[in-house]
Amino acid sequence: xxxxxxxxxxxxxxxxxxxxxxxxxxxxxxxxxxxxxxxxxxxxxxxxxxxxxxxxxxxxxxxxxxxxxxxxxxxxxxxxxxxxxxxxxxxxxxxxxxxxxxxxxxxxxxxxxxxxxxxxxxxxxxxxxxxxxxxxxxxxxxxxxxxxxxxxxxxxxxxxxxxxxxxxxxxxxxxxxxxxxxxxxxxxxxxxxxxxxxxxxxxxxxxxxxxxxxxxxxxxxxxxxxxxxxxxxxxxxxxxxxxxxxxxxxxxxxxxxxxxxxxxxxxxxxxxxxxxxxxxxxxxxxxxxxxxxxxxxxxxxxxxxxxxxxxxxxxxxxxxxxxxxxxxxxxxxxxxxxxxxxxxxxxxxxxxxxxxxxxxxxxxxxxxxxxxxxxxxxxxxxxxxxxxxxxxxxxxxxxxxxxxxxxxxxxxxxxxxxxxxxxxxxxxxxxxxxxxxxxxxxxxxxxxxxxxxxxxxxxxxxxxxxxxxxxxxxxxxxxxxxxxxxxxxxxxxxxxxxxxxxxxxxxxxxxxxxxxxxxxxxxxxxxxxxxxxxxxxxxxxxxxxxxxxxxxxxxxxxxxxxxxxxxxxxxxxxxxxx
Amino acid sequence: xxxxxxxxxxxxxxxxxxxxxxxxxxxxxxxxxxxxxxxxxxxxxxxxxxxxxxxxxxxxxxxxxxxxxxxxxxxxxxxxxxxxxxxxxxxxxxxxxxxxxxxxxxxxxxxxxxxxxxxxxxxxxxxxxxxxxxxxxxxxxxxxxxxxxxxxxxxxxxxxxxxxxxxxxxxxxxxxxxxxxxxxxxxxxxxxxxxxxxxxxxxxxxxxxxxxxxxxxxxxxxxxxxxxxxxxxxxxxxxxxxxxxxxxxxxxxxxxxxxxxxxxxxxxxxxxxxxxxxxxxxxxxxxxxxxxxxxxxxxxxxxxxxxxxxxxxxxxxxxxxxxxxxxxxxxxxxxxxxxxxxxxxxxxxxxxxxxxxxxxxx
Numbered sequence: 001x002x003x004x005x006x007x008x009x010x011x012x013x014x015x016x017x018x019x020x021x022x023x024x025x026x027x028x029x030x031x032x033x034x035x036x037x038x039x040x041x042x043x044x045x046x047x048x049x050x051x052x053x054x055x056x057x058x059x060x061x062x063x064x065x066x067x068x069x070x071x072x073x074x075x076x077x078x079x080x081x082x083x084x085x086x087x088x089x090x091x092x093x094x095x096x097x098x099x100x101x102x103x104x105x106x107x108x109x110x111x112x113x114x115x116x117x118x119x120x121x122x123x124x125x126x127x128x129x130x131x132x133x134x135x136x137x138x139x140x141x142x143x144x145x146x147x148x149x150x151x152x153x154x155x156x157x158x159x160x161x162x163x164x165x166x167x168x169x170x171x172x173x174x175x176x177x178x179x180x181x182x183x184x185x186x187x188x189x190x191x192x193x194x195x196x197x198x199x200x201x202x203x204x205x206x207x208x209x210x211x212x213x214x215x216x217x218x219x220x221x222x223x224x225x226x227x228x229x230x231x232x233x234x235x236x237x238x239x240x241x242x243x244x245x246x247x248x249x250x251x252x253x254x255x256x257x258x259x260x261x262x263x264x265x266x267x268x269x270x271x272x273x274x275x276x277x278x279x280x281x282x283x284x285x286x287x288x289x290x291x292x293x294x295x296x297x298x299x300x301x302x303x304x305x306x307x308x309x310x311x312x313x314x315x316x317x318x319x320x321x322x323x324x325x326x327x328x329x330x331x332x333x334x335x336x337x338x339x340x341x342x343x344x345x346x347x348x349x350x351x352x353x354x355x356x357x358x359x360x361x362x363x364x365x366x367x368x369x370x371x372x373x374x375x376x377x378x379x380x381x382x383x384x385x386x387x388x389x390x391x392x393x394x395x396x397x398x399x400x401x402x403x404x405x406x407x408x409x410x411x412x413x414x415x416x417x418x419x420x421x422x423x424x425x426x427x428x429x430x431x432x433x434x435x436x437x438x439x440x441x442x443x444x445x446x447x448x449x450x451x452x453x454x455x456x457x458x459x460x461x462x463x464x465x466x467x468x469x470x471x472x473x474x475x476x477x478x479x480x481x482x483x484x485x486x487x488x489x490x491x492x493x494x495x496x497x498x499x500x501x502x503x504x505x506x507x508x509x510x511x512x513x514x515x516x517x518x519x520x521x522x523x524x525x526x527x528x529x530x531x532x533x534x535x536x537x538x539x540x541x542x543x544x545x546x547x548x549x550x551x552x553x554x555x556x557x558x559x560x561x562x563x564x565x566x567x568x569x570x571x572x573x574x575x576x577x578x
Numbered sequence: 579x580x581x582x583x584x585x586x587x588x589x590x591x592x593x594x595x596x597x598x599x600x601x602x603x604x605x606x607x608x609x610x611x612x613x614x615x616x617x618x619x620x621x622x623x624x625x626x627x628x629x630x631x632x633x634x635x636x637x638x639x640x641x642x643x644x645x646x647x648x649x650x651x652x653x654x655x656x657x658x659x660x661x662x663x664x665x666x667x668x669x670x671x672x673x674x675x676x677x678x679x680x681x682x683x684x685x686x687x688x689x690x691x692x693x694x695x696x697x698x699x700x701x702x703x704x705x706x707x708x709x710x711x712x713x714x715x716x717x718x719x720x721x722x723x724x725x726x727x728x729x730x731x732x733x734x735x736x737x738x739x740x741x742x743x744x745x746x747x748x749x750x751x752x753x754x755x756x757x758x759x760x761x762x763x764x765x766x767x768x769x770x771x772x773x774x775x776x777x778x779x780x781x782x783x784x785x786x787x788x789x790x791x792x793x794x795x796x797x798x799x800x801x802x803x804x805x806x807x808x809x810x811x812x813x814x815x816x817x818x819x820x821x822x823x824x825x826x827x828x829x830x831x832x833x834x835x836x837x838x839x840x841x842x843x844x845x846x847x848x849x850x851x852x853x854x855x856x857x858x859x860x861x862x863x864x865x866x867x868x869x870x871x872x873x874x875x876x877x878x879x880x881x882x883x884x885x886x887x888x889x890x891x892x893x894x895x896x897x898x899x900x901x902x903x904x905x906x907x908x909x910x911x912x913x914x915x916x917x918x919x920x921x922x923x924x925x926x927x928x929x930x931x932x933x934x935x936x937x938x939x940x
Contacts, residue, residue, distance in 0.1 A: 469674035477735065
């Protein structure tokens, strides 16, 4: 009997081989993930373990300066994770459970930070609350030094709370209102329900958001560069090691130190939190949640919600205003010079190139995410958990680490030497060039690698909601795997595909940490140029870049929604259904 | 290998083994099942949940591959042929309609895969829409249909491709009771009319009895009995089958005499003779199966006496649970007239129709 068990994966494997397209697809996906995600990470770890690297490990881990940097990184990560999750929770709770006006508008403002070009929020906050800030000095008359942990906490919370907000809002909406009703029916007060039902049911979501924000915060490079001041964290130190000191080994060593907490959190999230989820999505709402109307609860929460909205609008308004004035708060004269600089001058090539590279990466990332989701959810084969895990590493690993890995792997042509045939160039040098054929291939790969995980998760979530017998029905009627994927699966997960594409494009346009080491003077990338402008204090130009960047992303969303569609075609009839 | 199978679809010693959830050990979902399904036959796999009937159907359809054994279609080994190459169509429990397509496109799906011409698709889909009483619904989406209509579309979608074998996976279990009875007879009529070889899975014994030419009773991955519905009800081969199909009273009996295949014993104070399919010896302990409707109640002090423990009047019948010397028996009296209705705690005489006694070895 034992041989039968062992025979099972082989039988499944045999089944995959029987469909050559599926088989080749699987091979290609595995190859792609190995080359673009695993090999750079491996190269980086390998670099850190050289003799020189090991010496650096010893030195860094015993040096008070570096210990301080590591402590700063973790401290910042924990604080941002806590404040971001708390804010996200509060705003989600207000949206779902509290009756108040302007809810929809507030919701929209909370989504704005999704498209935040790096440095935009930090620069705007500096202008508002910095040493010569419009609010701090102008209105309040205080000379407040915002550089450091407090400023970082503010801008990182503002940049990332949306993740926690969306996550927790979704979970709260999925909570069966019958639970609240049952608790009320048993005599519990609203606060008691909150304490004994709502919070415990949401623990996995809260913990998940906390960990996600922690990873995002410690991986962030743009904000600490602008806002950090003397408060140094690992990501900025890695940046300095490469850009200032040209010491790849030192950067690799520091990256490995940064990699440890990131991966640890990723594993906890993946193997512990996701297993303890108690929220069940049945798709059958049993009632509408009871809204809280008590004035003493309602109006303070309303104040919190509206303040968050107003602050976001203020920050983005500053970006917008800054782009159209000579020097905001100094010379508030209207001007289009900054836009002229970006569109017709120095930034024009970057604008075209970045959009082009992102536009190439977006469909690949979106489709790749859906295909891997399909393989992982629907097909049985050895190593499908590993495939999912490896793909997720693309985002679980901080961007700086991916960047250094790419620098190590793709900065020179990859060659293999074969007998008789001699040396063959397998992968040419992919960095340093301008457009795709000029050698900017690595940047496209980084865009893909960083965006595919989000598409994958969206695809997995959507697929899990679709009864597998719908696909089996298609196969039973004679369609093969590819035909079924194209005609049935992909149309049914279209909303996930769409959000995957939008995310991929937005992420690609705004990414900085992963590509900053891969650009040269010939590679023109908008985010990199924004950094230059910010570093030189030309906020007007930086804000103009940001406004254009946001405009490009919004335009792309419109184009994608027309081209791909945001619905499956099955929704309309649900509303008007019999 | 000599190919003497005459069936359309043949399962030869088929087993399916799954590893257990915890990774330790294994589950024999289907255990050495052999089965021959004839041309045009309607065969039902019936059993409690977890008996292996759905896995058997999925092995036939190709959604699972057998761990051992062979599956033959028209004499060809299809054990490892992918499901889309098997010329079978499946009707799913959840209907599995494509929610993003209209009814017409759902039904046309299989024909488009076969690259049938546009005009022929139109003709064939219209014909099957007509057959299923779905005309005018072609442009609707599945969500705009009632449960019964969805079920019909699912059936139409499978019928239109004219498969060699039609497979049903508990297709009626999501319908309400009345619709289920209606769809049941529709399925039967269409299957007869088109003469399509069909394999049907259900856990509903009435459904199985109503639809099938033959019923396969499965238990713990194995076949307990294959027979016509009548044969299975009247002559179940095991206590499990007798208990699963309909209701049964089991009475212990001691063999008193055996002549030819006729066994004589005493049941409820009556000496009876019944045929046994096996060869018992005098003194053997047997089990006699008596269906509730074979037992008769009568106010007659000369009969063995029973106490009525529970009486339920159901309109077309009355149902009693009576106690005879400590053993509880279920009795169903059809079309009860007023003087025949007994009350709880009443003493009644009990007898039975001797011809219906069926014997089991244990």
